Amino acid sequence: MTENTAPRIVVRRTVQAPASKVFTLLSDPARHAEIDGSGTVRAAVGTTPITTVGEVFVMEMHREARAAGADYRTDNHVVRLKPDRRIAWTTALVDDTPSGFFWEFELQLEDELTTEVVHTYDWSQVTDPAVLERVGFPLVSAAQMQATLDRLANAVA
Template identity: 50%
Template sequence: MTQDQKQITVTRTIDAPAKDIFALLSLPAKHTELDGSGMLRGSVDTERITKTGQVFVMNMHAEAMGGDYRMHNHVSAFDENKMIGWTPAQEENKTEPAGWEWLWELRPVDADTTEVTLTYDWSRVEDKQLLPLFPVVDEEQLQESLNRLAAAVSGS
């Protein structure tokens, strides 16, 4: 990764229909099972994501962020069974996302197989105190999230 790069994208083909994968991704209570970074501690909200503009809250932990904290995730992309994404806002400023986005894109290969792409994009982070922390999650951790998603959907 170069210094100028401000996003990481990973892709994996998963042996599951897009609708089954989307069902897991749209349920914040399941996100800790999918987290390859080890930062997620649990969902405060249990309702399914159904549209852009929704906000769901996650309990988090990262030493780089000072230990335990909460993120208010604003749903920025929602196209059922195709795409879901959110932009986190820190607890102290719940309504203003800080400039990074998590985006999951699903492309059916056939009825029972889906290509899943996960993008972690921090290109819109402008806070000069936050920017040096990026990327907080690396490519290997993102790949692990895809591995966990594949395991979770096969067990559902």
């Protein structure tokens, strides 16, 4: 199911895995390229799993349409974290201030071996008109986000 109401996209998928297994994968930035359905995530810089709000993890990224060049790095500031239930981060170019958009994965237990994953991309807090124009939200589509959930489901199967 997809909810596409700018300035937010929400997709859902039931995954045949316990929430703890899904959360372990999501909290490991080294595995984000494996599940990325947009083709923009290349690799984590470092291999430390996410354990607390306030942490920052760095990702190597690639985007063809990017005016400043195809390859870049992002700082990802963890803003929500509840083990086995929720993880979210806001993104900025390295050494820059986050502009107000975030990515979130919420895990809803259906039973011990089944988890509904709700993946949200929200840019409602972006208020700088220059950022809105330069970035061109949304950066990814609902279909790409759904592909992420499909890849996630395969990775934890």
